[in-house]
Amino acid sequence: MSEKKYTEEELTTAIRGAIGDRATWFYLLLKAVKEEGIDPDKIAKKAITAYGKIKSKNFKDVNGANDFATQLVGGVTKCAFGAEIAAVGDKKSELKFSHCALVEAWKQLGCSKDEIVELCRMANYGDFGIASSFDGIELDFPKMLSKGDECCHVIITKK
Numbered sequence: 001m002s003e004k005k006y007t008e009e010e011l012t013t014a015i016r017g018a019i020g021d022r023a024t025w026f027y028l029l030l031k032a033v034k035e036e037g038i039d040p041d042k043i044a045k046k047a048i049t050a051y052g053k054i055k056s057k058n059f060k061d062v063n064g065a066n067d068f069a070t071q072l073v074g075g076v077t078k079c080a081f082g083a084e085i086a087a088v089g090d091k092k093s094e095l096k097f098s099h100c101a102l103v104e105a106w107k108q109l110g111c112s113k114d115e116i117v118e119l120c121r122m123a124n125y126g127d128f129g130i131a132s133s134f135d136g137i138e139l140d141f142p143k144m145l146s147k148g149d150e151c152c153h154v155i156i157t158k159k
Contacts, residue, residue: 008079011076011079012079012080015076015079015080015101016080016099016101016104017101019080019101019102019105020101020102020104020105020108021105022102023101023102023103023104023105023106023119023123024105024109026102026119026123027105027106027109027111027119030043030044030119030122040122041122044122044123044125045122045125048122048123048125048126048129049125049126049128049129049132050129051125051126051129052125052126052127052128052129052130052131052132052133053129053130053132053133055126055129055130056129056130056132056133056134057133058071059071059130059133059134062134062137063090064089064090064091064158065088065089065090065091065092065093065137065156065157065158066088066089066090066093068093068131068134068137068156068158069085069088069093069094069095069156070085070088072095072127072130072154072156073085073095080099080101081097081098081099081100081101081152082097082098082099083095083096083097083098084096084098086153090158091157091158092155092156092157092158093155093156094153094154094155094156095152095153095154095156096151096152096153096154097145097151097152097154098150098151099145100120100145100146100152102119102120102123103116103120103145103146106119113148116146117144117146117147119146120144120145120146121146124141127139127154131156136158136159137156137157137158137159138156138157138158138159139154139155139156140154140155140157141153141154141155142155
């Protein structure tokens, strides 16, 4: 029996589907938490930041913004999120993401614009969790797909 080969488009579709599934259960979990009278932001911050810290263990030799940026968009992230490095430097790097399967899933679930912005903010705890694992790495999101911008623009600085 021969192994099936997948095109980049097929792989991207599959990965985006898995990310969309993650967005669905993230939404449903936080909705249930809120219904139980628990602050969903408190739960998300603790859990998703911890997830980011776990993910940071896959990063190697992060000494500057450039190291962080290239590793953040490495692997399947590039195709899944339409990621590109807009600028790269040791002290400051910039990334742009043109697609977000999480945002698309939340739209399909019928979430309001405000809910999507809030869910995205909480999902970003993962990114901040990764960054917090590296001395002096800071993130800023001046543009976000969840807010209706044309991309997620991430500015990474090394202090």
